[in-house]
Amino acid sequence: MKYSRQRELIREAVNQSNGHPTADAVYQQVRQKEPTISLATVYRNLSQLAENNMIRRVVVPGDSDHFDCTMEYHEHMICTGCGKVVDVWPERPLAEQFRALPGVCCTGYELVLYGLCPTCADQENRQKTQAEKG
Ligand SMILES: [Zn+2]
Ligand SMILES: [Zn+2]
Known part of the structure; x- marks a missing residue:
């Protein structure tokens, strides 16, 4: 994976949240530092991070996916x-x-x-x- 500042911010937001944030919660967090970022970008980066085993995706039936920094x-x-x-x-x-x-x-x-x-x-x-x- 190539370095991306936005992705670093997203990863940080997951690491700093105490719990299992949804993409939307991560988006609200990252937006404070990166006002132009879109929810789609946040979601795409979260998926990439999960695919690379840097964070974990938690599938919740009937709800949005949650993300977890505890590996x-x-x-x-x-x-x-x-x-x-x-x-x-x-x-x-x-x-x-x-x-x-x-x-x-x-x-x-x-x-x-x-x-x-x-x-x-x-x-x-x-x-x-x-x-x-x-
Ligand atoms: Zn409860
Ligand atoms: Zn967990």
Whole structure:
């Protein structure tokens, strides 16, 4: 990949966001430094960065793609309460287990977990406790 200042800014924006920004969130960030940049350019560069394993694309069914600067192995859970993408850290890479399956040759996977993020889980617990108190 040839060096591109715009792409560097985009990469920085992903690195600095604490979470999993969408292309649109990255665009809002980069636009402050590069007012002429378009959303299409941001999206194209994010795709290129993901293809070159410099960032990770997180596919969220029914929502825009999210992007992640954490390349260390982990999976993603979507919070059904607030829609946030949460990192989960399996002890063993799932790919290892899939690759060991007999009778098939598994080369990749897209996995989406659903659940509640700590904030939403907390809220639900509190509501339950309140309901129990009556
Ligand atoms: Zn949540
Ligand atoms: Zn992540």
